[in-house]
Amino acid sequence: MDTTVSGEQKHYGSFFAETEYQNEALSFSANIFFFPNEKLNFNLSGNFTNSKGSMKIVEMPDPPKEVTNNIGTADYDYDSINLYSDLDYTQFYVSFGTEYSITKKVTWTLDAAYYDLTDNMEDYQGYVYGVETGSLYIIKSGVRIGF
C-alpha cells in the first residue's frame, strides 16, 4: 500500500516574508431639523461611510534551486495574494421626514429613506458573497390620530 503523501516526497520548510495590513474608515453624518411653524416640521438625516482594507504586496525570497528543480511546476509568484485582502465599501444613507398637523389631533406624516452600498471591488467579482452592490428605498406615509 502506498503510505506516503504521494510518490517521491521532500519537504523544504516554509518561506515567509513580512507584509502589512491596513484598515481605514471615513464616516460623516449630519441631521437637520426645521420647524417653520407650529403645524409643520421637517427633518433631514444623512450618513456616509467609506471602509477600506488592503494588504501590502508580499515579496517572498527567491526559492533555492533545489526547490525549483524538484517542484518545477509551481510558479512561485506571490505578487497577487495580497489582492484577496482588498476591500472597499461605500455606504450611503439619507432620509427625509415631514409632519403636518391637519388639526390639533390629526397629523399627516411622510418619510422617505434611501440606503446604498457600493462594493468598489467589483472588478474582482466579490470573494465570498459575490458583488454586494445594491440599494434599498422605503417610502412611508400615514396619519397619526390623538384621542
Add this chain to the structure above:
Amino acid sequence: MKKTPIGLFICLGMIFGLLISAPFAFSQDEPSFSSLSLWIGGHYTGIEDYHKKVGEFDRGEEGALPEIFLDYSNYKGKKTLRFSGHFYDPKRISVDLSGRSKEVLSGKISYHSFYRQRGKDLLNNLMAREATDKLNTLPGGGKMVTSEDLTPDADFGYTRHQLTSDFKIKVPGKANLKIIASHRSILEDGEDQKIVSMHCSSCHMVSKSVEVDRQTHAASVGFEVNPVEALLLSYTGSFRTFKSEAPVPTAFYDTAEHPIKGVNLSDRVIFGGEEVDFGEIPQTQKIAHTVKLQTQMGKSKIYGSFTNSQAKNISQGLEINSNGGNLKYVVNPTLKTKFTATASLKRIENDDVEIDVPAWRGGDPEQFDFIRYSSLTRTQGEGSAEFIYQPERRYRVSVSAGYEQTTRDDYPEPEAEGKTTKLKMSLGGKYRPHSKFTGRLKYFLEKTEDPAPYNLIFEESGKTYSSPFYYYQREELRYSQVTNQATMLHGVDLKLNFKPDQKATLSAGIRASLETNSDIDTLDFERTRLQPNLSLTLSPNPRWNLFGNLSYVYDKSNGLAAVAMMNG
C-alpha cells in the same frame, strides 16, 4: 408553522397589566391623565441589485405593506401605565408594556422581532487543480479543490424574537428591601448555510441549507437591601440556557479514493462513503451568583463584588468554572484631591478535552489521541491606583498606575504556568479657563511581558525528512513564535470642546497609539492607530437644529505571510 413567543407575551402582559392596573381601579380619589395615539399608514420598499448586505436587517421583499403604531399612556399620581405597539411587517413587530404602581411595583415587558438576511458563500474561489508541467499543457494532477452547491435557490436568513421582562418590588413593611426579577428569551428561526469540507481524494466543499431553530432563555432574581444607611448589599442569581431544536444536519462524505488512479484511500480518513452528522450545535447552560457590597465611611467609599459562575456544555459534558472578586476604594482626602484604588482576582478553570482518534491506518503504531489543554484555565490578578488633583476650578491633573498578571496553567505546555504581566500608567489633565473652552489631554502607556505568542507557527526551512514522510511529521518541523500582541504601547487622547455661545458647540479630538513588540525573532511587530473626530452642533434659532459629525479611523500593522514548500 414556527412557534413565536407572542402568545407567551400576551399571557405575561395580561398578568402584568392586572398587577399594575389593580391600584388604578381601587383608587378613585386621584385625578388621572391618559393619552392615546394611533398612527395608521403604510410603507413601500424598493430594492435594486444585491440587497442582502445593504438591507441586512430588512425583510428583503419588494412591495407595499400596511403599518400601524399605537401608543397609550395613563398617569394617576405616582402610578403610570404605558403601552406601545408597532407592526412594521410580519417579521418586524414590537410591543412594550411598562408601569409603576406608587413606589412598590415597577415593571416592563416587551416583545421585539426582526428579520436578518444572510449572505451566501458562493464558493466561487474554491476551484483549482495542480498543473503537471510548467506550461500547463498536460492534464492536471490529482490534487484539486472543487465545490458544489446543493441548494442554489436557497434564501438564507432568520427571524429573531426577543421577549424580555423586568420587575422590581419593594417589600411592603420592609422599606429597605427591594426584590428584582428579570427574564429574557431569544428565539431564532429560519434557514442558514453550512459548508461541509471533505478531504483526502480531493478537497471537496459542499454547501447545504440547514434549518435554524435556536432558543436562549435567561432569568435572574435577586434583592437589594440597606440594613443601615451607609451600607447597600445585593445578591443576583442568574440562569441561562441555550439549545437548538433544529434536526442535526447530515451530509454524505465522499468515498476516499485517488481521483486519477482510483486507489482506495479509506485508511486515511475517519469516515467516508457514508451519511454523517455534522455541525451539531451543543446545548449549553450557565449559572452565576453575584454578591455586591457598597458602603461609606467618612470620606471613603468601598465597593466590592464576588461572582461564582459555572458554564456547562451539556452535549459534551464539559464545564468552565470561575470565581472572581473586585474591590474599589474611593476617598477624597481634601476638597481638591481624590484617590481611587482597585483590586481584583479571578480564577477560571476550563475542562481539558480528551480527543480520541481511531487507530491510524488500521492499527499502525502511531497514535494521535491527545488531550486539549485549555489556555483559558488561568488566574488573573489586577491592581490599580489613581490620584486626581484639582487645585482650582480651571484645571485638573491626574496620574494612575496599574498592574495585571495572568498565569495560564497549561501554557505554553501542560503545567508550565506561563505568565503574562502588564504595567499600565497614565498622565492626564483638564483645562477649562472659562465656560467657552474645555481641553482634555491624556498620555497612556502599557508595558507587557510575554504576551502569550502563538508557538510553532510555521515550518523550518532547510530541514527535511527523507522520503517517504507523513503529514503529521510536519508538526515536528514547526518552530518560531508570532503574535499581534504588543509588549509596549504609547498613546495619547486629546479632546477639545468650544462653546462660543448657547447656539453652537464644536468638538474636536484625536486618539492615537503606537504598539510594538521586538521580542520575537521573526518579526518586529508594529501597529499604528489614529482616530480623529470633529463634531458640530448649531441651533441658530428655535426653528433650526443642525448636528454634524466627521470621523476617521486608521489602523495599520505588520505581520508575516508564510507558505510551505513541499512536493506532495
